[in-house]
Amino acid sequence: MAERSVSMTDTIRSAGKRLGQKPSSKEFLDKYGSLWTVLVLALVVLVFGLLSSTLFTQAGWEAVSKSTYEYLPLAIGETFVILTGGIDLSVGAVLGFSCVVSGTVMEHMLGTSTGSLGITVLGFVVGIAVGGLCGFLNGILITRLRLPPFIVTLATLYALGGATYIVSEEPIYQIPHQLVTFGQQSLFGGWFIAPVLVALACVVVFGVFLSRFRFGLRTYAIGSNRIAAERAGINVRRHLVWVYVLAGALAGLAGMLVSANFAQTSPLFGNNDELAAIAAVVIGGASLFGGRGNLLGTLCGTFLIAVLTVGLVLVQVTAFWQEVTIGVVIVLAVSVDQLLRSVSQR
């Protein structure tokens, strides 16, 4: 009884301590450190808004949002991969390959008719499935042959890049008109096109999946300490395969969104997109060593690149300087992020 009352007092005391405790600056930085990207984004928007008021118009928003829907699904998948401590260099090539395969299938199915809703749906299914299969191939090579993700996805980047042209050297224009209608559908008084909404919906859905679901927690755990994850009973290899499947399937989805908006499937689609996707994730505060990052950061990173690109066009800076600027921003964003972290670790 005496023992029990002691432990009760202890419990109450420690509970009181917890309640009365102010979050330390460490915890604050850890929790809100990713807000740094939000701040930079706000700053960049403000600066370009002041330089050219067009950015704040519907046309400005349209230009920005249109240049994000292609990268967002790629960057979401890339975030999952990078959180596990891996990297996927093949997402752009997967995008191109899956949309060309899907385009070829749709072209065959259509024959001479102008289109059908069924074929549109089939096109999406094929695109996403082919993307997922490419991701599966990556995952299997990485986990079964125990090759570094960098090497495997570099190889699939080349292989799929070639395979895309084997499937179709020319753009395919014969795709269902419903797909094109969807891809160019403007909604909410012209403020959004359908692909942008789909991409944003993906951010929300996968953001919740990452932060509130078992799959997300285990994704962080594997990147944070793979051995600990294995000892906790997680089938790490199987989980990694699923992560690469997810990245591939999202690349397939991105391919369909691009095809829909451009009213064609082209072997050129997705070229170099992996760089933008990785840049967005890294600017968003994710660590390439795994275990750290989130989709809010990735969303901001993607929009940051888009606003920079559009903003620099608006203030009439040439295309080459745009790329220089993005390079500078990557270095700045990541170094400040690391500075903040080193403060929070102290």
Add this chain to the structure above:
Amino acid sequence: MAATVQAEEGKSASQGKTPLLAARQITKHYGSVQALRGVDLELYPGEIVGLVGDNGAGKSTLVNILSGALQPSGGTILVDGDEVSLNSSIEARNRGIETVYQDLALAPDLSVWANIFLGRETTRKGFLGWLGWLDRKAMSTDTERSLDRTRIRIGSVQSKAGQLSGGQRQAIAVGRAVAWGSKVILMDEPTAALGVEQQQRVVELIRTVSKGGLPVLLVTHNLPQVHSLCDRVLVLFQGQLIAELFPAQCSVEEIVSWITGAALTRSTNGG
């Protein structure tokens, strides 16, 4: 032989009870190297048993076998008197055997509660739960409760493991083992990386755990700690258990002489 005599005394102390965990004639060889040569071991409720031996004596091999990470070449393991085969660490955990690893096996980027529940997450009810929707609140509350029970204080269970001090991390690793372990806790060098004060806190933690009825098998090089903390000490020498010592009746020097094999030579020559 002296060792045999002491082993007999040990058995008499716990006569009539079924050991929670027992190993019988465990052998393990790697190719031609014989790491364990027929080891017997029993753990009874609430006792703290030290497992000591020189480097290469087979301590880690034995702990890895008991925790399911390694499969023995021969011999049997009994949990609660029933013969079991521990083919993986998950299987061992399902049988109530928890291990605190030397490297702690914590994910630094995950919160305290996530580390405690990793691999055994609580999900919500219904379809979303089936998809893996985490019940974060339940896991936080359970973590607070079980850490309170072992009197571990780490501030908030929301803090990330990587931000805590070495002692606090150690406490979480032990707390996790206690929270899930229903039969036995195995600890591999739990205080090796800690400062003196933090070591003391972990020692207190081990005492609290054993008072709760769980036996603790403690592998360590820290002999004064073994001497002051353990009820029994098992000495491994070249893959064999050569002595069972009772710290209440022997000195640290005596333990050392068994570890180095000096006492063995003496007793063989004497007998």
